[in-house]
Amino acid sequence: MKLFTKVLTIVILFVSLQTTGQTTDAVKMKTFIDALMKKMTLDEKLGQLNLPGSGDIVTGHAANSDLGKKIREGKVGGLFNIKSVAKIKAVQKVAVEESRLKIPMMFGMDVIHGYQTTFPIPLGMSCIWDMDLVEKAARIAATEASADGICWTFSPMVDISRDPRWGRISEGNGEDTYLGSTIAAAMVKGYQGNDLSKNNTIMACVKHFALYGAAEAGRDYNTTDMSRVRMYNEYLPPYKAAVDAGAGSVMASFNEVDGIPATASKFLMTDVLRNQWGFKGFVVTDYTGINEMMDHGMGDLQKVASLALNAGIDMDMVGEGFLTTLKKSLSEKKVTQQQIDIACRLILEAKYKLGLFDDPYKYCNEQRAATEIFTPANRKAAKEIAEESFVLLKNKNGLLPIRKSGTIALIGPLADAKENMSGTWSVATDMSTPISVLQGLKNAVGGNAKILYAKGSNLDADSMFEQRATVFGKTLHRDSRSNEVILKEALDIANQADVIVAAVGESAEMSGESASRSEIGIPKIQQDLLAALLKTGKPVVLVLFTGRPLTLQWENEQVPAILNVWFSGTEAGDAIADVLFGNVNPSGKLSTTFPQNVGQIPLYYNHKNTGRPLPEGKWFQKFRSNYLDVSNDPLFPFGYGLSYTTFTYSDIALSSNFLKGNQTITATVTITNAGNVAGKEVVQLYTRQLVGSITRPVKELKGFQKIALRAGESKKVTFTISNKDLKFYNSDLKYVAEPGNYKLFIGGNSRDVKEADFKLEL
Ligand code: BGC
DSSP states (O other), X not given: OHHHHHHHHXXXXXXXXXXXXXXXXXXHHHHHHHXXXXXXXXXXXXXXXXXXXXXXXXXXXXXXXXXXXXXXXXXXXXXXXXXXXXXXXXXHHIIIIISSSOOOOEEEEOOXXXXXXXXXXXXXXXXXXXXXXXXXXXXXXXXXXXXXXXXXXXXXXXXXOOOTTSGGGGGXXXXXXXXXXXXXXHHHHHHHTTXXXXXXXXXXXXXXXXXXXXXXXXXXXXXXXXOHHHIIIIISHHHHHHXXXXXXXXXXXXXXXXXXXXXXXXXXXXXXXXXXXXXXXXXXXXXXXXXXXXXXXXXXXXXXXXXXXXXXXXXXXXXXXXXXXHHHHHHTTSSOHHHHHHHXXXXXXXXXXXXXXTOTTTTOOXXXXXXXXXXXXXXXXXXXXXXXXXXXXXXXXXOOSOOXXXXXXXXXXXXTOGGGTTOSSOTTSOTTOSOOHHHHHHHHHTTSSEEEEEOOSOSOSOHHHHHHTSOTTOOOOOOOSOHXXXXXXXXXXXXXXXXXXXXXXXXXXXXXXXXXXXXXXXXXXXXXXXXXXXXXXXXXXXXXXXSSOOOXXXXXHHOSEEEEXXXXXXXXXXXXXXXXTTSSOOOOOOSSOBOSSGGGOSOOTTOOOOSSOOOTTOSOOTTSSOOSSSOSXXXXXXXXXXXXXXXXXXXXXXXXXXXXXXXXXXXXEEEEEOSSSOEXXXXXXXXXXXXXXXXXOSOEEEEEEEEEEOXXXXXXEEEEEEGGGGOEEOTTOOEEOOOEEEEEEEEXXXXXXXXXXXXXXX
């Protein structure tokens, strides 16, 4: 009888499993792809692994182009950065009507922070600390991109970076593992939704796997090298979070790891990604990532292409190393048929999951393209999101917000620079659409105040530098007059004004790919402009444009108010005006430390204590870990950002000082808005393990909550802590929580915190 019940239960379980949607879908997909792959020749399989650049595709003669020929021959799996329904439809038509097996192609794009409606650059987005908004921005980006033919985005970029010299720090979420992981998951959710087969969701591609943000000296594409303990604890978790959230694809990074280019790293692509994390999607190289391994010194094209396939790479972006050499490598037994089949299957599966076999034109709907892109609703959301990303770095004597009256002098090379508002990696946007600061201020004041404008200076005195920093149509309309004449014009209007708004900093392309800097200040000529403006004796508000943390020691000493607006997208000007005039109270908090000078880099809040820490309150002591010429302190710490109001924190109330086994404890603080206006505060929770089997950081972010408080209002904020929050990879790379004493900190940034103590007992 007992045995009968057991058998019956197993049968029922089996039947119900078979009938769940997921299992049926998986079986259906397998059957479909098995049948298709049986028909495919080796060349057609290799064709699926090929992702060439969009090359010579022009609407109207896709079929006659070289690429058209390749597509017809079944040698192309997908294309990227090709824009418009018309073009994509024309190319897809060749694939599904003229190639032997009619396999649809997938179309990717770098939809990094929005499509036509752009949002803040990712570094700015990461200062919002509100995952609903992060997800919403990705959702809107997916809706717009999918309405225009795109089904795959090369985002999220989740490379942790602690080196602001690296230009691509602008494309990531800053220095922190926990914040970065949380954002990675939210973005994947925003792009992919719950159902990838819908026509308004797109497949995410988490990049750049791995450790790209740790390039030596902040120089792009440079070598990285780090211990496994650091890798597992600090750099890998955001990629894993994106994979856990269901990201359909992963992009390999350009850099080497442990002496092996990531593109050839079996450790990364197979051991970690597939075996340890259970990733089921496909892996694409970065742009010519395979070919570049020849320059890394790994062999000729045939050799490096075989290394990549052996490592676990499925798709070759641009370089055609797979397409042109794998057949030979197979005949020479350097790769196996099974490896090629697996890669081909994973790419076909992605297309299947996107629904392209059911309808290859499902993302090519002219009606949607005409009505769902750059809509008033999307732009409204983009403005609100932009406003939340601004970080108020300084506000002496409450200079901000300014009044909408009198005369306002708007001065600076970024003041009337709409082409630069979207920032780096905004390939789909129309550069004529963003709102400049000048336009935004005019829109906001109407007839209530007079806005005077002058450029004041070029971006940089060196025109060659400016040329390198204003590529891809992001011109700053360099003024050919002499520096003196440009400055004099600005001072003339400054002298007529009640308040000066100086829009200065970096151009959009001073950060981003291949835009590393060895000095990270505001260019000298703009500092000279600021100095001259300050000399007028008028109040000066610095509206700072930047794609990275800058060294702002002089500015912080001299300028009374500094509002960091990053590059915040198409609606930048209106958003900036809203915050300058106080319609919106700034609430962004830094996701990356601002150092005092370049010599302190890398500088990050969750560092180790060392054996010779500096005693508290001192900035130098002989034979301690410090510098002779600068303190160890940052200029602005991680998590920092001011508001037009002030928040006070009560002491921390712990539900218990003992965290036992799998139980939880809570930590509660009361936050009060002690000022006169409503505002939002990001309440941050950090912990420190005091004694560990390996040395542990002095603080680690473990949670945060963004709350809104009316003037005078108080709210209780409670965090729940379990031993899961205290886990880390020990020196055997085991993920463990260790018993012992811990500190817990809560505050409005990583420096100014309340403290409590508890003990973990396992
Ligand atoms: C970048 C990637 C990007 C790719 C495709 C590369 O140069 O490193 O982040 O997705 O180009 O445009």
